[in-house]
Amino acid sequence: MKRIAVLTSGGDAPGMNAAIRAIVLAGHYFGLEVIGYRHGFNGLLEQEYQILQTSDVNNIIQRGGTILKSARCKPFKTDQGGQQAAANLQALEIDALIIIGGDGSFHGAVHLSRFWSGAILGLPGTIDNDINGTDATIGYYTAIDTALESIDKVRDTADAFERIFLIEVMGRHAGFIGLSAAVCSGAEQVLLPELCTEQLPELTELVAHIQTAQQIRGKCSYIMVVSENIWPGGSADLAQQLAEKTGIDCRPVILGHVQRGGSPVSLDRILASKLGAYAVEAAIGGKTGIMIGEQNQQVVEVPFSQTWDKAKSLDPYLLHIQTEMFDLVKNSH
Ligand code: F6P
Secondary structure, rough: OOOOEEEOOOOOOOOOHHHHHHHHHHHHOOOEEEEOOOOOOHHHHHEEEEEEOOOHHHHOOOOOOOOOOOOOHHHHHHHHHHHHHHHHHHHOOOOOOEEEHHHHHHHHHHHHHHOOOOOEEEEEOOOOOOOOOOOOEOOOHHHHHHHHHHHHHHHHHHHHHHHHEEEEOOOOOOOHHHHHHHHOOOOOEEEEEHHHOOOOOOOHHHHHHHHHHHHHOOOEEEEEEEOOOOOOOHHHHHHHHHHHHHOOOEEEEHHHHHHHHHOHHHHHHHHHHHHHHHHHHHHHOOOEEEEEEEEEEEEEEEEHHHHHHOOOOOOOHHHHHHHHHHOOOOOOO
């Protein structure tokens, strides 16, 4: 093995740069040349790349985003796209490709393996944490902290005005950020996709919860964390309906892409460093078709198909304490 390549694909996540750095440093440690493809799979199609020296990864461990840029790339998903990418990898004599991204990127990895015989490895990089086979994904811990910082600030003004606030958080179709942010912020209510698989809660139920909370505690602030893509019409619509039914000011706050940015927290930097270095060693060891993840602080190798074959579950105990034990309304005996 002489030359490896790395790319970042899909939604960027804080810690992707730390992972790139780890791959470059580990690659050079083992005497490999490291190539960075730019703009995700687009870089493979366009042969847009740069040789990464160790000096290129100086002072990037603390930076959000990705120095290689990211993208979602439809043309790559076709057979023609796969063939083009394979031809470009062959032309550069790449032996192994490490893809940092989420579920869509890992599907891209498997697609590429139909056309290219080099080693393909994945690192879980997404704020959503919706990838099976790893306890956490790179970027997830930072996204929780970013959401939390905002919710704590909203709580101050919510308290001052005794208002209801709906905080919409990201997560695509998973409630990891939502649940963690709700627990950390002491939210009174949380709406997660995993809790709404059968049906959405009735508006009357949500209204009754707010009213009972106010009977128990007197007029006070009320924070509801709402995962994106749950409520038809979005959380702004839900906020309006709740305000009409309760007669209390109810404001929506959509946190949006702020959750994708910022300097990665220590846990994301450690995870990215560990998984990035290990991926290089795994590639040298002849491994392919796997994501490098972490379970119980141990690095694990997970075949790509197992990363998406079933939905990753939320921590049931965390869910229990947030929605049952810590819910004053349900425990108002
Ligand atoms: O997968 C990361 C993520 O930020 C999701 O949480 C969100 O649903 C989606 O990407 C947003 O995508 P885009 O940046 O294309 O709007």
